[in-house]
Each structure stands twice: as structure tokens, then as C-alpha cells.
Amino acid sequence: MKVSFSCSIIFFLFLIFNVHASNSSIDNFIQCLPTKSSPANPISKAIFTPNNPSFLPILQTYIRDSRFNTSSTPKPLAIITALDVSHVQATILCAKANNVEIRIRSGGHDFEGLSYVAQVPFVILDMFNLRSIDIDMASETAWIQAGATLGELYYKIASMSKTLAFPAGVCLTLGAGGHFSGGGYGVMLRQFGLSIDNIIDAQVVDANGRVLDRQAMGEDLFWAIRGGGGASFCVILSWKINLVRILDTVTVFNVPRTLEQGATDVVLQWQQVATILDKNLFIRVQPQVQFLQGGNKTVQVSFIGSYLGRCQTLVPLINKNFPILGLKTSDCLEMPWVKTHLFWNNLPQTTPIEVLLQRAPTPPHNFQKHKSDYVKTPIPRVGLEAIWKKMMEIETVLMQWNPYGGRMSEIPENATAFPHRSGNLFKMQYITQWQDGSEQSLIKNIQATRDLHDTFTPYVSSNPRETFLNYRDIDIGTNVNGNLSFAMDFFKDNVNRLLQVKAKVDPTNFFKYEQSIPILSSQQ
Template sequence: MDNIINYLNLVTLLLFFAISDSFGGNLDDFLRCVSNDDSNPILINTPSSSTYSSVLNFTVRNLRFSGPDTPKPFAIINPSQASHVQGGVICAKNHGVHIRVRSGGHDFEGLSYVAHGVPFVLIDMAKLNSVSVDTDDNTAWVESGASMGELYYKLGLETSGFGFPGGVQPNVGVGGFLSGGGYGLMVRKYGLAVDNVVDAQVVDANGRLVDRDSMGEDLFWAIRGGGGGSFGIVVAWKLKLVPVPSIVTSFTAFRIWDQNSTNLVHKWQLVAPEIDERLFIGAMVTAANSGEGGGRIMGVFLYSLFLGRAEEVISIMENNFPEVGLRMEDCVESNWVESMAYPASGFVTAKDMNFLLDRTPLTNGRYKTKSDYATEPISQTALHGIWERFNAKGIQTVQLVLIPYGGKMNKFSETDTPSPHRARYPIKIAYYVTWDTLEGDSRHLEWTRELYDYMTPFVSKSPKAAYVNYRDLDIGRNNEEGIPTSYEEAGVWGLKYFGDNFERLVEVKTKVDPYNLFRHEQSIPPVAAQVKISSGNDVACDKMEYLPNLIGLAM
């Protein structure tokens, strides 16, 4: 293994020198630029650094984007204060260097740490991870490199009556999570995570550090769900904490597949988005190989959080969803922070808070995720078609993840934030497939696309909506340099993610970053990007287990 790592390091180093030669010295100039302040030193890793590989791979969550052929950054900047981010942006702009920004590494297409066709620098926010809680006004300033687990852990230390409606998986970075809207187990009570953001600190395309007052409401609106990597680098977010009862209840229920399973999933669609808004019930259908020659095993897993006591939720379930057969022994009462540690532990214990601080991914393989929204219940006939595809030969582990909206989500306008999928979209869907080897890439990617196409008649239309935090380049992309050939081309994917909000996002982008410094294959384009290109300006300066892996729930 050490020999392989040394070989990969050598390949990366040779590529670095080749890129440096072909880029006219700009990379060297950039490195000198970001490291020229001895009074305010910044940590920089290059391929010649002994820590380069460990820093780069620490938050790579999808092994599809970590092979020897995957483009690597010529430098990794690890800022520990906002001025370091400012310096990185200013130097990148002045020297025509492409930027990628990573907080937790969960971008499903690797866009936060991989760029194709251009040399690039990675600004890794992991060291910007402080969490400061103000119990007087029940808010918290959280830096973008903090994980959701770190936020929850600090809330557990500082306050007992307040929480935050963030995601389930603890190692998701706050920055990327909030940039794409973000949902969690309290989405039906308090909305998306970004519905509870009240301020932010952003380094803009000119290297200025601005807050809500100085950035203006347009940019503040855009960063709260407009997707990461388009408008600037959010250094920190001010969160409005939400009241939670002293005792909450989690429950799980797993059912091996039988003739009643389709009825259960179909009934879930009718109940979960309409039930008491204090109750979240997620559903996950999983199919996997049971072992060598053991055939295929499929099952339904329900997981839940109720903001109240077990006795009450059992009564609610008996009246609304008796098919589950919820029992007291299925329930775990705890405080709210413990309820966040419970899924982080794989639904084993709610008493070990250390699970919230573990940045090790629950899975570490190759995967592909796609998303849809259902505007009405999917018929049993259509569901049977999904199950048939779940038994496809040669496919390893597949999941259909169903997330209920409704409740408070029905009370937000589709234009309140860039995240438009509210009252008219009661069910969020993720299709998630995992496998082990490079040789399995083609077959598994093809399978996800076939399932996605099959679902087209049964989900939202005009456009077929998608969730931006489940990034999917299959639905459209800019070119490798992050520039669409036309506004209409960008709209192919932009309307799926943002609906009519896409147009406003383009307007904000054009205003705050007209030279397209912050860009990737699905970044919001400025309307003038093509003009700048044609005029010759450099836009760059411009095994099967019945516990879910939760990657589809992370964001």
C-alpha cells in the first residue's frame, strides 16, 4: 500500500511540474502571492509536501473522484482565519488561477475538490470550524468548515432547549450543506436549514469580507440555497436556533420485503407529508446482495424523529399509520442532541456524543446519486417497476430514499430562498447506488440513469425538479472551465434545481461576479460570460446491513 501511495504522489508531483511549465509561471507567482505575509502565515500544501495526500484525501467521500487519473489541485490552501480566504481569492484573481472550495467534501460529483481541464487551487475550509453560541438571543455563528456534528455537539454543551434543523450525517460540512438549502429531521417543523440563517460573512470576488448589511439582500438571498461555488466563499453563517422539547423520541422500523411492503411504501406517501408537523418519518427501500450465492435481499427501513414523548407518537402512529405497528420498544427517548447522535451511531445508541465529532464517513466507496420530487403519490404499479429494477443483475447496493416535506414547508414561498421546492413538492426522492470497484462504474452509472428515466412519468414535470445538494451532472453542465455556451444551456440544469429562481440567481451572479471567478460545471453563470470569452479576456481571472448509510440523508 505504501508503494502505491508513493507512486500516486510521484504522479501528482510530475503533473504539477508539467502544469507549472505550461501555465507560464502563474502557479509559482500565485504561491508566492498567498505566502508573502510572514506576520499572517497561511498553511499551503503542494504535491511536494509530505502532508499533501492526507490533507487532500481526508474529506474525499466518493472514491470515484480519488483515483490516479483524477485531476489534483496544484496547491491546497488551509485557511485558519478569514483573511487567509481573502488572500487566496485576491491572488487567484490577480494570477488567473481557478478555485475550488471544500468544506466537508460531500459534493456528489466531486466539484468541490476536482476541476477538469484547468489547473486549480483547492481552498479547504476544514480549519475554519469554530462554533460560537449566543444563549441570550439563541443564535450561533458557525464557520463553514465545521461539521454538522461539531455544531450539534457544541449546542449540547451550551444549551438544552434549542437545536438547529440541520442534516443527519455528522461529517457533512456546514458550508456546502447550507449553500444548497439543507434539510434534516426537523424540516417539517422548521423548514430548510437556510430558512433559519440570519446573517453570513462572505469573501466576494474582489476579496472583500462582507456581512448581510454590506453585501446586500440580493447576495444574501442567493447564498442561502443557490448552490456552492458560484457567488463567493462563505466563511461563517449566523444561525437562528429553534426551540426543542426536553424529551424527543426517535424510532426505527425495519421490515424484510414481503407482499405487503409495496402497500407500506405507498401508504407512507399518503401519511408522512400530512401527519403532525412535529413528526418526521423517512423511508428507505434497500436492495443488496446477501453474500456469495445468497441471492438478493430487500427491505424497508423507516426512521423518525418526533418532538415529544414516545407515548404520544405511538398514539399518533396508531391513528394515522397503523401498518407500521409501532411499539414502545421501537422508540428511544432522549434529549435533542442525543437524538442527533443516534443516527450518527448507525441507530445503535443515543448516549455517545463522540459519534457527532467523528469525521470518518459511514461509507467509503463509489457511488452515484440522482434526485426527483414527487408532486403526487407514486402508484403501486410504478413502485413495482422500481422493485423489478432493484433486482438487476450485476448491481450491488441500491436505495430509494423518500423524504417527506409538508408541515412548515408548505408555509414558505417558493421565492423566499433560491430553494423553490416547497408546498407543491411533498416528497423528495433520492436514488442511490454504491459499488466497490472501478470496473463497476459503467454498469452502475448506466443503472442509475435507466431508473431515473423510468421514473420520469411519475414525478414532477416542466421542469423535472432536482435537489442541488444532490449534485448530478447528468442533467446538464457547463464546460470543463465552468462556462456554459449559452444562458439557455445553463437553464437546462438550472431550472431543475431552482425553477423560476434561476433567472434571479443569474442576475445576482452578473452583479457580484461578472468575470466568473467562482465557477464549476454547474455554477450559476453571469450573462456576460460568453462576451468576456470572445473578447479574449481570461475568465479564470476572473456487505448488506439493515442500517442505512445515510449518505442520501446527509444534505
């Protein structure tokens, strides 16, 4: 009993010491901030602590997953909503001096909440105020700050040109900082590649508080932040992007087929042709469970496409190379590029384009779990039938199968840190969403997503089982004790160069989170 009592006293004193140390660190951190930032732009307006009435609203505004918006979710000790570059520098320098961990958030679309949740005392550096977009029409380039959303970028481009665009995602509230640094995936990738394939410069703040552009940071770091995730190495301030030229008309379509209408046969042919069709054509396969009368259910597969051209050209192209789809002129919608973002977000075409400027998703996201996979050889009929069966058991899952080919097959895997290039037929995203916030529902739905993921095992890439960094999935592992298995899934053979860059630019491992590139003991 004496031993037990003594241990309890020691543990209690340990807790008291750590709480005191934590409070002391955060107090010193807050006091440090004005001394390291520009007096011309007072940082006091950007500091929010839990005793500030705006603290919770600011924290919750950019939480996109209700799993991480509960009373029990760990909260930051402070949020710094940077209004000036010097505020970013001050946050880094003061956090480093006081041993305070930071999490960096731009848009908040982090499927595991790692950009705003931590299991250790931490602060959030929130970039949403740094959102300027400057377009140079003469050079057809633009500088976009990390906190700007894709919707804001698309709106700004469209306000200046009908024939310029940028290849990035269809989710309008994604922040450019995180979206681009993970690769930047969108429906124009078969023609123009990823966002990172069209980035020509960047501004970052490193672990020493220095503002660096491409020339100053060097090609190794510039390589790493394009697909390797900026939060492992630095804070992304802004990106310089090359805009791309397109026709003034884009054609979109959505052709749904249920299993009873031969969806499986259409998917089988889609796998054979989707990557070799015209580069201007992108056809997503989107399977989900459809509920029928009488309590029955089936799987409906939607074939959702975007073509950089007119319908009169698209229909014969599809009917020649993908005849089983049966695309008709009446299935087509022609529109300016900017309006395709209404289509991809299931908004009526009469919706004012100003909706692109909304920074919160509509409707807001519920509880969700995401996973991803890459497919290199067509999934046979028996595999598809097993997948449909498992989906109908789960009910709440939606899948998106996105074709590769075109430009993606032309860019070497080591050209950027993003390695998933040639050899892939398509990338899959698993999306499970539910509204019941109970622990039982959480466990049930996450396990169901994992079960479906297991069903795909025989049909997807292996050794490593490739996965997409921006479809954050904590299931694949963390960097505890220098573990690198998760990094192989994300980055394949690019891991070694990423480790070298990390050791060079951030040797003290200041920029870290559960799935950041670690510093290995052999590098120290």
C-alpha cells in the same frame, strides 16, 4: 504527411506553452500570497504544493468518494488550508490576478467531486481549519464558520442546552459552508424548515477580496447564497443561525417491512398521510434490496421516524392516521435530541457523544453515485412494483424518500434561492455504493443508477425535472456555452434572479465550476 507533421509540431508547441504558462501562473500565485495576507498570521503555514509530503494526505482527508481518489484523478497545483480570513482574501486576490481557477471545499461531501477536482489547472481553497462555533445563549443564536461540521455544531449546542437544536442534516461530517448554502436538509424540516430558513446573517469574501456581512453584501446576494450554492458567488466564511427550541425528549423508531410483509401497501398509505401528519413527525421511507437464503432476494422498506415528543403521544397519533404501519410502544426509543444523531448514523446508544467530533465518516465512503427527484402525486401500485423489480436487478442501490408538508409548504418558493417547497409530497435520493474500483464496475453501477432514475420518470416532477443542488449530479448537465437547463432543474423560476445576482457581484465569472451560475453573453 507534411501537413500532419506541421500540425503535430504546432500541437506539441501549444502543449509546451500551456504547461509553461501554467507553471508560471502557479509560481506567481504562490509568491503573491504573502503580499496579500496579514503578516500577523503568516500564510506560509497554509500553503501545500505537490512537493510537500503533507499535500496528498491533506487532499485525500476530505475526499468522501473513492471515485475521485485515484492516481488518475486531476490534482490541484496547490492547496491553501486557510488559517485566517486574510488567507481567504489572499487566495482570491492572487488567483484572480494570475488567472488561476479555485475550487472551494469545506466538508468534502460533494457527490461529483466538483469542490476539489477540475479539468483545468486549479488550486483548492480548503476551509476545514476555519471551524469556530460561538453560541450566544441570551439570543439563542450562533455563528458557525464554514469548515465546522454538523457533528461539531450539534455537540456544542448539546453541551450548553438540552432544549435547543438546529435543523440540518444527519450526516455528521458535512461542512457547514456547503451544506447550508445548498439549503441544509434535515429531519426537522417539517417543523422548522431548512437550515437556510433559520439563517439570519453571513460573512463572505467576494471576488474583490472584501469581507461582507448581510448588510454590506445586500439582500440579493444574501438571498442567493441561501440555497443557490455559495461557490457561484463568493467564499462563505461563516453563518449566523437562529437556534430552535424543542422538548427535552425526542422519539425515534425504525419499522422494517419486506414486500412479503406488505411493504407496498404501507408505502401507498405513507404517500397519502406523510405530509399531513403532525409537523413534529418526520417518517423517512428507505427501500433497499435484502438478500435471502438460497440466493433469493426481496426489497425491504424501512420506515424510519423522528418525533419531537414522547412515545406515549406518538403511538396513538400514528395508529389513528397511519394505522397500517402498526407502530408499537416497543418500537420507540426516547432520547435527548443530540443522541438521535447516533440513531440516524446506526450507532449504538452507548456510543460516547464525542463521536460527533470525528471529522471523517465511519466507515469511510466507497465508490458511489447519487441522484435525486421530487414526487408531487402518489406513485401507484403498478409504479412501485416496477421500481422494486428494477431495484432487485441493480442490487447495490439504496433509496431515501423524505416527506415534505408542514413548514415546507408554508414558505414561498422565492423566499430563498431554494425553490422546492409546496406541491411536493417527498424528495427522493438514489444512493448506489460499491467497493470494486474497476472501470467495469464503475460503468456498470453508474448506468444502473441511471436506469433506475429512468424507471421513475413517469412518477416524478417534469418540466423541469426538479433535483436537489446538494445531491450533486453531473448527469443533468453543465454550464458549457451558457447552458441553463441544469439550473432550471436545481432552481426553477429562481434562475433569473440568480443570473442577475451573478452578473452584479461577480461580472468576470471568477467563481466558477461545472454547475455554477454562469454569466450569459447578454449580461456582459
